[in-house]
Amino acid sequence: MIEVTDLTKRYRDLVAVDSLSFKVEKGEIVGFLGPNGAGKSTTMRILTGFMPASGGVAKIAGFDVFEHPLEVKRRVGYLPETPPVYNEMTTRGYLKFCADLKGIPRKKVKDEVDRVAARTSVDKVMDRLIGNLSKGYRQRVGLAQALLGDPEVLILDEPTVGLDPLQIREVRELVKSLAGQHTVILSTHILSEVAMTCQKVLVVNKGRLVDYDTLDGLIAKHLPGRSVTLEDISFLEQIYDKLVNLPQVSPVAGGELQAAAK
Amino acid sequence: MRSAITIAKKELSIFLTTPIAYVFFMVTAFFSALFLNNLVERYRLLTMQAMRQNQQMLEQLNLTDRVVTPIFGVMSFVFMICIPFVAMGLLADEKKARTFELLMTYPVRPFQIVLGKYLAGLVVVVIGIAIVALFPCILSMYGENAGGGGSALDWPTVLNGILGLFLFGAMCLSVVLFCSSVTNSSIVAALVSFITLFLLWVMSFLAGSADGPLRDLLAAISSSDHFVAFISGQIALKDVFYFVSFVVLGLYLTDRAIEGHRWA
Secondary structure (H helix, E strand, O other): EEEEEEEEEEEEEEEEEEEEEEEOOOOOOEEEEOOOOOHHHHHHHHHOOOOOOOOOEEEEEEEOOOOHHHHHHHHHEEEOOOOOOOOOOOOOHHHHHHHOOOOOOOOHHHHHHHHHHHHHHHHHHHOHHHHHHHHHHHHHHHHHHOOOOOOOOEEEOOOOOOOHHHHHHHHHHHHHHHHHOOEEEEEEEOOHHHHHHEEEEEEEEEOOOEEEEEHHHHHHHHOOOOOOHHHHHHHHHHHHHHHHHOOOHHHHHHHHHHHHHH | OOOHHHHHHHHHHHHHHHHHHHHHHHHHHHHHHHHHHHHHHHHHHHHHHHHHHHHHHHHHOOOOHHHHHHHHHHHHHHHHHHHHHHOOOOHHHHOOOHHHHHHHHHHHHHHHHHHHHHHHHHHHHHHHHHHHHHHHHHHHHHHOOOOOOOOOOHHHHHHHHHHHHHHHHHHHHHHHHHHHHOOOOOOHHHHEEEEHHHHHHHHHHHHHHHOOHHHHHHHHHHHHHHHHHHHOOOHHHHHHHHHHHHHHHHHHHHHHHHHHOOOO
């Protein structure tokens, strides 16, 4: 579905992406890992046709991103690093604008907007100005925009930044549910996130591919003989979930909890 | 075309939720009203003077030449100052807010973006012109023809002036849109486009101090010379062509500038 060959991006005296090659099959969720400045965002921007590569080829669904930009853009939903939202518009107005611009048939626009709003839980803030929303909501409005029109390929640049732990889990569930039908590339700094949502991990450093394998493959390769369980990461979340979702926690109940903890 | 209209609608909704367009409308109404008052008063004094001294001059005095034409002249200057500020953010703000990345990664051609933005700006300009056009209408309601009977205004000349104002506004807008496409600071876009428009405006003054072919050239690229042809009712094809070619050139360059983003 996504085919990248010898992709290179040079700025004046900086090589942001250095002959990167990888392939993503249809239906896979790939985590894009790497330190700051590793070239993750640059690669994603090239894949979405926002900027050209200095060398190499990137193909999505068989179309070269530079030669056939419109064909590629029709098939890709993209959430950039900064959510591309207009502060002066309401959430509904914004999503409707995006749906129209993506060429979704007029009759289906309303249903499609409602669908993605429900999936990203922004349906409660539909009539508020985006400029007045919290960062987490803005991020989710940006994600809703990427999901409009149910694109085959989703490219998500740090989709969980700015969200609270419960929202992070919701977004992870959302991304997981996309597997099979959609091809997803998501970048992140959070290792546990990759462990929980992605089937494959692509590690880059200084623009070069360091490793690209399934999670099990990576563990077998780099930590032979060690058993890793996901539970030790997710128990924190469960506790937090219980605390936050208690119906109207009274101070007394809070005190009891503390006492119980002691 | 649907994409262009979608973008135009979005821009308009932003124009109407932020104060900038309203400030433009208010400035337009204020200066039109100010000059209408002033010019009507001056016209009254002039007719009184003419009645006492010079009957022949009285026959040549009319509201169109003495009131409406000067208002259009002043308003073109007001437009030249205001339109850069109205339209400065059309593309520059998108780049600053990183929403440009959205437009560039959607299945939209650069020209659809340019056209959408331009149409939205044009709607605001047209509303501004409608406000200006209100004042000749008021004048024709209360004014009287010197000979008695008939309209107080020479409507063909007035309509020519309105057409001129529209073409002039359209030209200003295309210059601003282009400036907005090559920077991500809206203030820079406004200043550079204002300086460009002002230079074009004063070319006719510069032409006055030049000779020979240079003089003709300067006069030909001066926007004020072409505009004056409209408000004085002497419209010629070359004047229409001047403004239309500016619009086409501005839109083309903006389209290239946006396409250029895909290459660098």
